[in-house]
Amino acid sequence: MPATFTRNPVDVERKDTGIGGKPPYDRRPTGGGGDGENWDNHPHGRRGPRELLIRYRLGVMFALSGDLMFFVALVSAFFVRQSAGHFDAYNNFTSDWRPLAVPPILWLNTAVLLLSSVTMEMARRQLFHEIDVMEEWLGLGRPAVKRAAPWLAATLVLGLTFLAGQWVAWEQLVRQGYLLSSPDPSSHFFYLITGIHGLHLLLGIAALIAALVGLFTLKKVEFRQIAVDSVSWYWHTMGLFWAFLFALLVFFQ
């Protein structure tokens, strides 16, 4: 009996069960197996546990990079519009831009949103906790789901709180007489930026709910991981975008 042997690829194929025949936990970088097996040589759908996850991550990342350009366009419009003006009857350059004092509740909202990113990350990590994942994969219960669900729910609550807070901020502005249709460009930008970001968060909330439902209904560990993982990258990005947009609205008026 030789001490080492190279597995016949046919063997590997036969043993493949569903998700690559490997638990959805990737230990490739540290595993010192050295059995000469390279998952990249496998056909599609069998290149190891993370293949699908990586596909979804790529998709989310590309979608978000387009979204980033969208916001970059809005922000550059903000700066261009801010510096625009005209010459009046006395040949003085004047501009209609009046800085807007953002409602202070925005600080609170921002804190809430950043906190929600923390809870989201906690939820995500639960699903990649190796021991729990193994247990779920072997069918010995659902410890990861049990631990992730509360964090996910917390994120949902915080997200809704943020949106409610934004709504309050809008109401305060309206009471001060700033409407979308009032002549102030700074208030147009405020409504537009917070509105579009809010729409993104609404989409995120829908995705969070879907992930929460999926946590209990999806049959495969891998799919549960993907659901939470995709939502979480989206959510973090929206948090990050907000941090920048908030800084723009507060400090660059």
Next chain:
Amino acid sequence: MKRALGRVFTTEHRRLGVMYLLLALAAVAVGTTLSLLMRFHRVWPNAVLPYFGVMKPEDYLALVTMHGTLMIFFVLTTAPQSGFANLVLPEQIGAKGMAFPRINATAFWLTVAAFLVLISAAHITAGGAPISGWTSYPPLSALPAAGPGQGLGMDLWLVSIGIFCVAAWLSAVNMLATILGERRAGMTWGRLPMTVWAWLVASILTLLAFAVLLAAVVLLFSDRHFGSSFFIPMNDMIDGRVVGHGDGSPLLWLHLFWFFGHPEVYIAVLPGMGLATSLFANFTRRRVAGYKMMAGMLVAIGLLGLAVWGHHMFVSGMNPYAGTAFAMVTMAIAVPSTVEVIGWLATLWGGGLRLQTPMLFALGFLSFFIVGGLSGPLLAEPALDAYLHNTFFVVAHFHLIMAMAGVFGVFAGVYYWFPLMTGRLMNEALGKVHFWVSLIAAYGTFLPMHFAGLAGEPRHYDRLAGPATNFAALIPVERGITYSALLLAAVQLVFLWNVFVSARRGRVAGENPWQSTTLEWANGTAPTRIEAGPYEYELPQGEGGFHPQWESAPKLE
């Protein structure tokens, strides 16, 4: 019934590819008809036409607008990029399918929706069709009162383009995730067919550019309906009445629009460049000269293309120093473009050309790319552009390099990949007639426009002779252009005939009719690991030897 629905609402990428091509065909048919009406009107401005009666200036502008929008968005963005990529991209990289088939199908149906909204914009009687051109410059496009067609027509235009942006975005996400994540083992960057490189770069541009266009469309919509003033300047007047109420900046729209607009023209032409590279290698039975360089230059063109938008704005009142900077970056983009051309010529040089129809159209593509490209650096010179901007010289430039090169690229693709769609080859004789007449008529149509432009003939004017404009001397040239355009359109009927007849009764293609090396011809026999490069044609074992990518253990890498 259910099966029919299943066939239509499919997520199968090949079928989606064909559906994209059919959508583009519908759009190109409408767009061409509109352009013929314009040509007719320029030469016989007082003729009584069926639907229009005597054409009013706003009718002419509506034709220009619908023609440009249909051709640029619904023909040259859909067919080369989404159409062909859906047809062959997954096979070419050895993937099982697209990364996100459902997102991909959604993108298609959104594109259809955008198309329908746009067509409906043309038929809304109240206020008429949009008239602002495919660029829709404010402040006119921002004010419903600014003219006929600036009401509901313009709104529908914006909605249509907004939907199109979302569709393009989804489609690009799917393409990029597919190219990056779904390649078969061994399908390294150096083994990708050049078409895949082109689709990769075009998808990146789509992702970045259409996001910015979407933002611009949202801002413009807000100006029209929510009382904001992003683009409407102070004291803007319509009919002697002041309507501007803020210091909005029309220049801002130009920046946002052209940040999209220039990458967009490359989105239209890059797939053709990739395909031409493949075809030159195939029909000369040689390797691509400087594969790495060619791929790298495609990427360079894409990157530089993101930084040249200001060359559309030299006379807009933009800071002249910015104009100089944009002029220099624009000249710089001529460098990778030239490298591409030299690479193609090097591939062709001394290789026995097999002049079958796909190859003819690829050569036609090359000729338009060169001739149209030559006028680019002239226009990129701010001083020259001050005269040439908004003349027919620009129309000549972009119809040769984008419209004709793009369409010839699409034809090359249709003739080449037709066996994959139908199992049959298209008729060669008809194909040759189609090619030669199209080539001559295309030059006959667009070359004289250079002279009209040099003589100062402006774009977007509905008549040449009259109290306001007098270019009566140009009318003979115009007449020649119109005849040539009619011929160009007429010969496309030969193409349509060829498609329909060949699809049923064409010569059966068999496997790999062009003796290609790339994987879309593997017919499902590709191994799990790719071991060959994409263009292994010159093999030592003699004439015509080639090594397809689906065979293992190549002699050469």
